[in-house]
Amino acid sequence: MPLVLPPVAAAAARGADSPSTSGRTALQPCSSRWRPDSSSGARWAGAEQQQQQRGVRRLTRLQAATSPPFYDQQGGGSSLGALEPGGGAALAAPGGAVQQERVGVLLLNLGGPDTLDDVQPFLYNLFADPDIIRLPPAVQFLQPAIAQAISTLRAPKSKEGYEAIGGGSPLRRITEEQATALREALQRKGVDARTYVAMRYWFPFTEEAIAAVKRDGISQLVVLPLYPQFSVSTSGSSLRLLERLLKEDPVLARVKHVVIPSWYARPGYVRAMADLIQAELASGAFPEQSEVEIFFSAHGVPVSYIEEGDPYKEEMEECVQLVMAELRRRGVANSHTLAYQSRVGPVEWLQPYTDNSIKELAAKGVRSLLAVPISFVSEHIETLEEIDCEYRELAEESGIVHWGRVPALNTNPTFIDDLADAVTEALPYVSSLARSSASLAASMSSDSLVPLGEVDALLETYDRDRKVLPPPFLAWKWGWTRSAETWNGRIAMLALVLILLLEATTGQGVVMHLMEVHGLVK
Numbered sequence: 001m002p003l004v005l006p007p008v009a010a011a012a013a014r015g016a017d018s019p020s021t022s023g024r025t026a027l028q029p030c031s032s033r034w035r036p037d038s039s040s041g042a043r044w045a046g047a048e049q050q051q052q053q054r055g056v057r058r059l060t061r062l063q064a065a066t067s068p069p070f071y072d073q074q075g076g077g078s079s080l081g082a083l084e085p086g087g088g089a090a091l092a093a094p095g096g097a098v099q100q101e102r103v104g105v106l107l108l109n110l111g112g113p114d115t116l117d118d119v120q121p122f123l124y125n126l127f128a129d130p131d132i133i134r135l136p137p138a139v140q141f142l143q144p145a146i147a148q149a150i151s152t153l154r155a156p157k158s159k160e161g162y163e164a165i166g167g168g169s170p171l172r173r174i175t176e177e178q179a180t181a182l183r184e185a186l187q188r189k190g191v192d193a194r195t196y197v198a199m200r201y202w203f204p205f206t207e208e209a210i211a212a213v214k215r216d217g218i219s220q221l222v223v224l225p226l227y228p229q230f231s232v233s234t235s236g237s238s239l240r241l242l243e244r245l246l247k248e249d250p251v252l253a254r255v256k257h258v259v260i261p262s263w264y265a266r267p268g269y270v271r272a273m274a275d276l277i278q279a280e281l282a283s284g285a286f287p288e289q290s291e292v293e294i295f296f297s298a299h300g301v302p303v304s305y306i307e308e309g310d311p312y313k314e315e316m317e318e319c320v321q322l323v324m325a326e327l328r329r330r331g332v333a334n335s336h337t338l339a340y341q342s343r344v345g346p347v348e349w350l351q352p353y354t355d356n357s358i359k360e361l362a363a364k365g366v367r368s369l370l371a372v373p374i375s376f377v378s379e380h381i382e383t384l385e386e387i388d389c390e391y392r393e394l395a396e397e398s399g400i401v402h403w404g405r406v407p408a409l410n411t412n413p414t415f416i417d418d419l420a421d422a423v424t425e426a427l428p429y430v431s432s433l434a435r436s437s438a439s440l441a442a443s444m445s446s447d448s449l450v451p452l453g454e455v456d457a458l459l460e461t462y463d464r465d466r467k468v469l470p471p472p473f474l475a476w477k478w479g480w481t482r483s484a485e486t487w488n489g490r491i492a493m494l495a496l497v498l499i500l501l502l503e504a505t506t507g508q509g510v511v512m513h514l515m516e517v518h519g520l521v522k
Contacts, residue, residue: 103193104218105186105423106209107179108225108238111199112169112380118202119159123151125201129237165384172203174378174410175226181411185420193423194218200238210245214252220430221257222423223455226377228269229319230262231312233301236459243455256430259458260422262311264319268418273374274326275414276406280370281332285404292334292368292402293361294327296320297387298375300340300349313350320374337361338374341391342382355394362398369395371405377415379408426452 113122127133128147135143162168179195186193194216198209213221223242225235239259246252263269281289298316306313320338327334341354352360361369371391373383383405392403409415431454 101220102216102218103191103427104213104216104221105179105182105193105195106213106221106223106242107175107182107195107197108206108223108235108242109171109175109197109199109378110234111202111205112171113162113202114172115168116159116162118168119162120151120155122202123154123158124148127151129201161381161385164389165381169380170384171378171380172197172199174380175199177411178226178378178416181413181416182419182423185416186423189420189424191420191424191427193222198238198242200241206238206241207245210242210252213255214249218255220427221255222426222430223257223259224263224419224423225259225261227375228262228264228377229298229312229315229375231301231305231310233305233310233312234299235261239455239459243459246455257454258426258430259453259455260426261452261458262315263419263422264315265322266418266422268414268421269409270319270322270326272409272412272415272418273323273372273406274330276409276412277323277327277370277372278330278332280404280406281334283404286368286370286402288368290334292370292404293366294324294334294336294372295357295361295369296323296336296338296372296374297341297354297391298338298373299382300343300353303348303350306350316375323374341386354391358391358395358400359398362395362400367400368402369400369404371403373406373408377409379410383408429453 111122113119124147126147127150128143130140130143133143133146133150135146175197179197183193183195196209196212197204198206200206223239225238227234246255246257277294281292286292301310301312317338320336324336337352337357339352339354339357340350343349343353358369371387373387376383387405392405395403429452
């Protein structure tokens with residue numbers, strides 16, 4: 001079994017850095033590539049002065065960050081002290097008077113390189129995460145070297161993918177716009193809350209966001225991963241880092257918080273998706289609306305994750321059913337397909353695969369297809385390059401004549417307003433890490449397959465049920481084990497490749513030569 005990248009790694013590192021799921025080996029010209037608009041600002045400008053200033057700021061912030069370990073950190077410890085030397089804001093006023101509650105909303109996301117120069121260090125941060133590549137304790141000191149090697153090898157091809165969508169990922173800009181829109185929606189509902197963007201592998205890092213939460217004296221924090229469907233493979237690493245940051249600081253440990261791990265079934269989200277689909281069907285791109293296949297494309301995960309109890313597949317299927325039920329109520333009776341994209345490597349991922357499904361639909365006579373990125377709420381490389389370029393070209397080559405793609409939700413008003421409702425509904429369930437053991441039961445939600453709860457309680461639930469992220473990089477185990485079989489297979493394949501290379505370069509039969517040396521043949 002080869003090394004398996006979790007979906008979070010496959011998505012970020014992909015670009016064009018791995019065998020394309022559509023069968024292509026290189027980027028093809030794309031007529032619908034995303035171009036940055038004027039609102040992208042200095043991030044997309046090439047002015048030398050702006051790049052120098054940005055470089056200085058990034059160096060300072062990278063040195064402050066404790067995870068991912070972009071720079072070697074001597075002595076460990078939290079970054080919060082470095083970012084806020086004066087310590088955190090107290091949660092009680094002088095004299096023991098309790099301050100008015102200060103509400104914060106922490107938006108969790110993956111992050112992405114802002115420029116092509118950011119691609120390699122971004123990939124380094126990704127692969128330096130022990131939740132992405134897990135090593136046995138005895139060799140964990142090799143993690144930085146392995147991360148450096150993988151990121152260096154993948155960077156050139158990944159840059160091609162990001163160059164095709166404008167020179168970098170728009171994920172940070174869009175997430176910050178979502179945070180601003182969410183804060184304004186909460187204010188309209190009478191909730192004075194501050195919003196924070198916490199990226200796992202690039203700016204603004206989770207440590208920076210948590211430092212701001214501490215500095216602002218937030219006393220109630222709603223943690224909102226920007227993934228509609230829950231999976232330990234997408235949210236697990238961010239939640240584990242967040243748990244550590246909250247626990248290791250006495251001020252933050254007293255901050256009452258709650259996690260909304262899954263919100264695909266919320267009525268506003270379902271309505272927003274149905275609105276976008278209905279609008280694209282009526283856009284004029286299709287001569288016969290009733291003949292359009294509604295094609296939901298979700299990010300895939302390895303089957304092994306689902307076998308370990310990850311609810312992602314079940315939530316995704318229910319999500320599609322809810323969206324289609326809403327469309328049916330509106331009189332949209334089109335057929336639909338759910339498929340999974342972005343697989344990496346030869347291991348089995350959730351099926352059907354997006355590329356295979358497109359070919360099969362075309363072979364069955366489908367000529368109009370509307371792609372719906374169902375697991376993505378922001379435009380990024382998987383929508384702008386993989387769907388808009390690779391899958392569209394594959395569809396056209398396979399016989400699809402009319403193609404359309406539903407845009408990501410981004411700052412869709414219905415979507416943002418529903419997120420604001422989710423935050424206000426979650427506030428009564430906030431609790432600190434110094435809570436009673438019975439608080440988890442009080443925070444269960446009947447509307448989701450995943451419990452509403454605190455960070456540590458949520459992780460404990462999955463650990464207790466053995467619903468943990470399967471290690472993508474298997475540790476060595478002695479004896480007749482699956483791990484031993486895996487490593488034996490890898491060693492055998494490597495030896496075979498070396499033998500074939502030697503025979504090809506020397507023109508001599510290596511195996512026969514070895515047998516002659518040892519007297520096995522004459």
